[in-house]
Amino acid sequence: MKRSAILIVAVLASACSSQKAATPPPAVPVPVLWGDLKPVVSVKELMRDMLDPASDYIFNAVSSVVTKNGVSEAGPKTDEDWDKVRVGAVTLAEGVYLLKIRRPFTPPGDENDSVGPDATELPPAQITAKVEKDPVEWNARIEALRNVGLEVLDIVKRKDVKELWDAGENLDVACENCHRSYWYPKEDAQFYRNLDKKLKDLPAPSKRVP
Numbered sequence: 001m002k003r004s005a006i007l008i009v010a011v012l013a014s015a016c017s018s019q020k021a022a023t024p025p026p027a028v029p030v031p032v033l034w035g036d037l038k039p040v041v042s043v044k045e046l047m048r049d050m051l052d053p054a055s056d057y058i059f060n061a062v063s064s065v066v067t068k069n070g071v072s073e074a075g076p077k078t079d080e081d082w083d084k085v086r087v088g089a090v091t092l093a094e095g096v097y098l099l100k101i102r103r104p105f106t107p108p109g110d111e112n113d114s115v116g117p118d119a120t121e122l123p124p125a126q127i128t129a130k131v132e133k134d135p136v137e138w139n140a141r142i143e144a145l146r147n148v149g150l151e152v153l154d155i156v157k158r159k160d161v162k163e164l165w166d167a168g169e170n171l172d173v174a175c176e177n178c179h180r181s182y183w184y185p186k187e188d189a190q191f192y193r194n195l196d197k198k199l200k201d202l203p204a205p206s207k208r209v210p
Helices: 002-022 043-059 079-100 124-133 135-158 161-182 189-201
Strands: 063-067 070-074
16 A cells, blocks of 8 residues: 555656756746837938938849940849948838837927828828728738838848848839829829820820920
8 A cells, every 4th residue: 555655656756857848937927118209300301311321221232224235234243233232222121110219200299291182191190090090901001011121131141142132122013003092192093094094185296396
């Protein structure tokens, strides 16, 4: 009887020991931020003064020129050229996260091109309401732009000019999708049909008689 009791205690002790070993130690919480963040400028100013110039480092890194001999393509060649692309990618990937900080969409008194019958842009109050209604979309747009920055950083490491062309297209799509959703959603298919009709209805330029 004693031997049976000892055996049962040993089995239970072994089971408890196995359970403790299988349980991972609690993760040490890592602070998300080291301090408070306070915005300095509006979204419009942040785009104009930081994110747009950063994007230009990527857009302008490659180009194609049509000559009488055909199409000539140019891309980064020197380490200095690639350094500029990297600066753009880092600024874009890090800077776009500043859009997660709540801030005004425009400077005081700036209502975008939102007044008049042909206005295509939303006023800042409507943009703010749209973001508050669906913050998931806003953050998804931010992540899409950040992913392009990360993509370009990887391209810079490999100095792959061909993929840099593709990244430029991805950047253009990410920017336009965000702008069409928040900044000028009125520029839809009907808008461009109306614009095309107006252009066709314009009187032909008069010919100058020598």
